[in-house]
Amino acid sequence: DAGVIQSPRHEVTEMGQEVTLRCKPISGHNSLFWYRQTMMRGLELLIYFNNNVPIDDSGMPEDRFSAKMPNASFSTLKIQPSEPRDSAVYFCASTHPIANTGELFFGEGSRLTVL
Amino acid sequence: QKEVEQNSGPLSVPEGAIASLNCTYSDRGSQSFFWYRQYSGKSPELIMFIYSNGDKEDGRFTAQLNKASQYVSLLIRDSQPSDSATYLCAATTGGFKTIFGAGTRLFVKA
Numbered sequence: 001d002a003g004v005i006q007s008p009r010h011e012v013t014e015m016g017q018e019v020t021l022r023c024k025p026i027s028g029h030n031s032l033f034w035y036r037q038t039m040m041r042g043l044e045l046l047i048y049f050n051n052n053v054p055i056d057d058s059g060m061p062e063d064r065f066s067a068k069m070p071n072a073s074f075s076t077l078k079i080q081p082s083e084p085r086d087s088a089v090y091f092c093a094s095t096h097p098i099a100n101t102g103e104l105f106f107g108e109g110s111r112l113t114v115l
Numbered sequence: 116q117k118e119v120e121q122n123s124g125p126l127s128v129p130e131g132a133i134a135s136l137n138c139t140y141s142d143r144g145s146q147s148f149f150w151y152r153q154y155s156g157k158s159p160e161l162i163m164f165i166y167s168n169g170d171k172e173d174g175r176f177t178a179q180l181n182k183a184s185q186y187v188s189l190l191i192r193d194s195q196p197s198d199s200a201t202y203l204c205a206a207t208t209g210g211f212k213t214i215f216g217a218g219t220r221l222f223v224k225a
Contacts, residue, residue: 031211042217043159043203056212091158097211101166102147104205104213106158 002026004107006092012113018080021110024073025094033104034067034077035091043091049075082114118142121204121216129224134191136219138204141185145206148180150189153201153218162202163189194223 005024013019025032033048047057052069060067064083069075079086089111093104120139128134136150147166151159165171165178165187177190187206191198201218208214 033213035215043215045212045214048212050211095211101164102149102207102211102213103161103164104149104151104159106160108158 004092004094004105006090006107006110008110009108010111010113012115013082014115015083016081017114018078019082019086019112019114021077021090021092021112023075023077023092023107025075025092026105027073029094029096029105030072031095031097032069032075033093033095034075035093036088037091037109038088046077079112082112084114087112087114118214119204119206119216121202121219123217123219125220125222127222127224128194130194130196132194132223134194134198134221134223136189136191136202136204136221138187138189138216139185140187140204140206142206142208142214143182143185144208145185146209147207148178148187149205149207149213150176150178150187151203151205151215153203155200159203159215191221194221196223196225199223 007022034046037043046059047067049069067077089109091109093106149164150162153159163178165180171178175192179188203218204216
C-alpha cells in the first residue's frame with residue numbers, strides 16, 4: 001500500500017506569495033494531521049481532521065494559514081501571504097485511531113523556504 | 116509550559132550501553148503515549164506505544180509509564196550506532212489529538 005503522499009517535496013518562494021501544500025492520506029484512515037517542524041519549535045500540531053471535519057485548529061499560527069479536507073483522500077494547507085518565518089518542514093500524517101491505536105503514519109514532508 | 120517536555124540533549128552513550136530517554140506531560144487527560152524515532156532529514160516513525168501504567172517491552176526497547184507522576188520513558192538496551200537519531204515523545208488527548216515533545220537527540224558512539 002502507498003503511504004501518505006505529500007507534494008511538493010521542496011518549495012522555494014518569495015515573501016508574499018501564496019503556498020499550497022497537498023496531502024493524500026492512506027486509504028481507510030479517517031484522521032489527518034498537519035504538523036510543522038523547525039529546529040527552534042520542534043514538531044507543532046497545526047490542525048487535525050476526523051472524517052474530513054476540522055476538529056482542532058488551535059495550532060494554526062494566524063489567519064494567513066488555512067487548511068481544507070474536501071474529501072477523505074485529499075487535504076491542503078495554504079499559506080497566504082507567506083513570510084520568511086514560515087520556513088519549515090510541513091508534515092502530513094494520517095491514522096485510523098481505533099485500528100492503529102493512534103499510531104501516526106507520516107508523509108515525507110514538504111520543505112518550505114520563504115525568501 | 117509545553118504540553119510534552121523532553122530534554123533536547125544531545126545524549127551520548129557508548130555502543131552496547133543502555134540509553135535512557137525521559138518525557139513528562141502536563142495534561143492528566145492524556146490517554147496514550149508514543150515514542151517515535153526520526154533520522155535526520157526523514158519523517159518520524161513509531162517505535163512503541165504505551166497506555167497502561169508499568170513497563171512494556173519490545174526487543175531492545177522498553178517503554179515505561181507512570182501516570183501519577185505524568186512521566187514516560189524509553190530504555191534502549193545494547194545501543195547501536197544505528198540507534199543514533201532524535202527520539203520524539205508524544206501524547207494523545209481526547210479526540211486523538213497528538214502532541215509531540217521537542218525531541219531528544221541520541222548519539223551512540225562506536
